Amino acid sequence: MTDLTSLTIAAARDQLAKKEFTALELTEAHLAAMDKAKDLNAFIVTTPEIARERAKAADARLQSGKAGALEGIPLGIKDLFCTEGVQTTAASHILEGFKPPYESTVSQKLRDAGSVMLGKLNLDEFAMGSSNMTSYFGKVKSPWKAKGRSDDLVPGGSSGGSAASVSACLAMGATGTDTGGSIRQPAAFCGIVGVKPTYGRCSRWGIVAFASSLDQAGPMTRTVRDAAIMLKVMCGHDPKDSTSAPLSVPDFEAVLKQGVKGLRIGIPKEYRPDGLNAEVAALWDQGIQWLRDAGATTIDISLPHTKSALPTYYIVAPAEASSNLARYDGVRFGQRVEGKTLDEMYAKTRAAGFGTEVKRRILIGTYVLSAGYYDAYYLKAQKVRALIARDFNEAFEKCDAILTPTAPTAAFGLNDKQDDPVAMYLNDVFTVPASLAGIPGASVPAGLNKDGLPLGLQVLTKRWDEETMFRVCQVLEDAAQFPLLKGAR
């Protein structure tokens, strides 16, 4: 039997329907692969009992012809999604041991569609990071290695465990969340597809909040088609989330083969700063050519406020985070360190419970919201954010989609010295603008650099137009013939 773990979701779906193997066999294959790849540290907890139980239930439904859209498909769930009865930590010590009595809307939808949860995936603490190095439960290693080298690389972040597990064929797909690039950047680093849908497409209910106005769930898969299949299940209106859009869900899979003929692809000049990595620039040019070859026209556009996106993001996101993380106070759940007074208990609990990067962002956020600084920072950032959104609106009057690199570099070393938080923040320079504007964005693995490491291209479209985004992604994927790990296809 071929290695079941290297199948795509689409292929597994069809073969399960034809009873070529069972859901339990598919799950067992993944549990075995997870066992062998423990050193990646992609999972915070594995849930083999739950996986087997759900796989058996999936087999029963497959037998009775009542299969859901993801019946029997083994998935990893980022440990930012609350899962009923299963520890949910956001990779933070402060939530260690917390077992929610409820299931997030997105993971519930995936359950209802018949998918099988393999475990909870590692991430940067509270999704704050671009390398998965800030997790309390240890760094995640990328399954990729530079040509001829043995040193470990980061998987990117914050959805690093998701990217590593899907790339290494430990899961057929995984949920991610993207606040400033946390799906797209790790997808690019690990050579997989990552989709951040329009803000409001997926319910945020039951996802541990980082920055509420930016957080969006999305799928991470090895192919564009798999992402389309998974996203359709994940999204849809949820009355429990006031920012969830009351829109019907398109059949993303149905549009994949429509091609890009006649589409206008915008190429923003601000994404090609002086000193842009030559290989990244070359791959971008290659992507432009692939789309032209497929019948699209490309036009030069300008997104003039791009340079303000990163500083704007690092005001808005920490501001919201400083408030969202106030509930981790040791009173009702998670870790508590006793103190002589209530304030002392708070201080000790939060000092012990949060890591350095989380503390840094809480401090930044508290500062930018405080009296006397609010106007200069938070209010101004909101105004700039509106200008960034306007840039995109104006651009989408001239083009149907925008093509950019996903990240400025390929993955870096896991043990590289990281003493400059701002250098780390620069990883998200190409992904953050779309997050601020709330528009959909996807990263498609498009090629390898000279070290043999994956590079991704990012496709952006206007709000609610994931269908065009998927069409462009599919053309790029077809043209790139990206060499997935383990010969997966």
Added chain:
Amino acid sequence: MSYIIKGDTGDWEVVIGLEVHAQVISKSKLFSGAPTEFGAGPNTQVSFIDAGMPGMLPVLNGHAVEQAVRTGLGLKAKINKRSIFARKNYFYADMPQGYQISQYDMPIVGEGTIVLDMPDGTSRSVGIERLHLEQDAGKSVHDQHATKTCIDLNRSGVPLMEIVSKPDLRSPEEAGAYLKKLRSILVYLGTCDGNMEEGSMRCDANVSVRPVGSTELRTRCEIKNVNSMRFVMQAIEHEAKRHVEVWESGGAVDQETRLYDANRNETRSMRSKEFAHDYRYFPDPDLLPLEFDDAYIAKIQATLPELPDDKKARFIKDYGLSAYDAGVLVAEQENAVYFEGVAKGTDAKLANNWVSTNLFGLLNARGVSISESPISAKNLGRLVQLIADNTLSSRMAKEVFEMMAADGKDPDTIVTERGMKQITDTSAIDAAVDQIIAANPDKVAEYNSGKVQLMGWFVGQVMKATQGKANPGMCGELLKKKLG
């Protein structure tokens, strides 16, 4: 009749603004479906949202919004068709999210007016600055354990309206009248039950003083959570005196938050300005701006009841009542409804006397509210009719009233059972009059010699002879005629 504090250096006036937290009448909380009923066991009315669990999101209760708009309309205030919910950030053990969802610079209701009815019958307008919606915190319970504090989250997320007055109030009495009137309006509107004992209405008072004639606003102190109208008035009185003493001794009042201790009748510093919270308000990203259109407002406007001011004006006009009497009747909606039930189709002034004097006296004596009155409005109305059409004398009516109060029977039944019908047949009274005149020649002589005050004695004798059933007016007339 202004309120002046006589100081050593001169006369001072007090400047007061009130912030009232009124619990919105609503089955569920402001941002969750958990119930709001008072008196349930600790932590039995708490959703995951109210407990601030990870990943939980608020969803706005549309009914609470309607109630806030309704209240705004009742306060003749500007309704803001676009408002924003903001987070007020601070840590406290009974505030699970670490922030309170409130409204900050864009409240749902803007400026409005309340007309105060002062005890001397005058009225005075006080400005409303704003009304906003916010969620309540939970409750810390300190007396359940020797060293630990217990938390009850039943109140967490309960919808409140914070109603802020302009600093227009000038005396403790005005503050009391403001609270009374505001409470009356809220109860009329059905947006708050006005129950201060259960905490559904709580008041913070901002107090400062200034020399009479000055227009400056001096440093104010905020007195927190005063839970009865009487205590609000006492706290203001005390605090204003304290300010005068501080200023006159050459000091300066510090801006601070103070607590009123009703047992000692004093205020104590709770938090000085240096330790004031920086609440770091910002728009709640979990909630969209609250927007509605004119049609929504008009729909609510159409369901507004007649409010106290309008009802008072109508009582004056339609029933010929004095401003004072009308004001007393309309203060409590149930009283006004009862009065109209009594006054229907009969003498309104007489009805007012019987309601305001006899019935309220009875209720006070029994310590019951009007909804528990042993006498229905219909029966009291009938009694007033029987007086108005001379069936009963007022003395007889009082007897009937006592019997009605005792067993709840209707007055017609009592009158019939006891044969209490007043005698208005002239011939029947004639005979009694003749008999009294014949039997008392000496009194007749005295009367005729100018001692006219004996008329009362004659009337009394006739009443006695008819077992009190004679119409006293008719007795008087007949006697006058016959005594010459």
